[in-house]
Amino acid sequence: MVWFNYVVVHIEGGVVANGFVTSESSVVSPGECKSLSGSSIWLLKPVVGRTSMEVVIGDRSNPLTIAAGQTTLVATTAGVKVVSTEGPWRFHKISLCEAAKLLVFLERNRQTALPFTAGKSRQREVVIDTPGDLTVWNFEPWLIGRAVRWDPRDVPLFDFLRAQETYGLVRFLLDESAGITSIAALSQRYGVSASHFRRLCRQALGKGLKLELRQWRAAMAVLDVVEGSESFTDLASRHGFSSSSHFSREIKNLFGFSPRQVRRRT
Structure with missing residues (x-):
């Protein structure tokens, strides 16, 4: 599994700004x-x-x-x-x-x-x-x-x-967020208050935790679309989407293309 921005470049056939290009x-x-x-x-x-x-x-x-x-x-x-x-x-x-x-x-x-x-x-x-x-x-x-x-x-x-704390925090989130969805439970597991956990996440991720977790879930689902032949219904269920239409809407809203477009190009 590769970094999602890299996958998008190959899917879309264009240049996608990565997380570093806006730097000074x-x-x-x-x-x-x-x-x-x-x-x-x-x-x-x-x-x-x-x-x-x-x-x-x-x-x-x-x-x-x-x-x-x-x-x-x-x-x-x-x-x-x-x-x-x-x-x-x-x-x-x-x-x-x-x-x-x-x-x-x-x-x-x-x-x-x-x-x-x-x-x-x-x-x-x-x-x-x-x-x-x-x-x-x-x-x-x-x-x-x-x-x-x-x-x-x-x-x-x-x-x-x-x-860096970012490394430990992101690794923790990847390991734990699949089974724990509430910020209160995640912060307790991490050993800090919910408010402090939100601050740490915003500092480390550059955005709110809920949006980041949504993007991670969607990115991992799209990677499964690229790398496998599973039906969209099965993929949606495995990644926690309520239906295949919910899965398609989320991918379209976050990344600007549908899972069907991804599969046609791979």
Whole structure:
């Protein structure tokens, strides 16, 4: 089972905005000190030729030289200060929550998923060099590819993502929401009050929990349409829809196409 946005691209034959493309990006002049605040993933790259810079995270300074056509990925919960010493550079800001959420889906649906280690890794930052021009527009397929082709060099980034509360919360919701539908019951199971649980979910998901769970249910049902030959009535029943017409309306309302259109194109 793959990430739903990827499936939509193949179904519709077009380009679909993923969860990263609305993120911040900018060009910075040489010699300028730029503060990049918040818990995020930052993609740093030269504009022309190479760029040299000091990347300061907390009390640690990392001298970097980035060649033309290369990208340095910095993931941090503490914010970053960057001072360029040579050449203009640009950055793209990637949502840490979206990256952690995507990793949950990738690992959860892999037959050989790695052990659940959320919360165990406490490093404040990850700095890795990535070959090629990594941008906000190709970050999602890049992360999917790295997760599928497991490489030891990616372990620090994946451990960092698993340590985020978003990873643990989304994994909890995927594991528990099929059998528990009320927010009160989910929050009790998670060990916090219902109001605090709603806040955590909105911070982690970027939207209300009920809408997110609706979209997850619909996405998983559509993936079953793509990957199987089960009748719409059986699919609707298995995914908790009251009828096949309810299933069709929900898919159409959320994604703009019907299950029948999906099946005809696969």
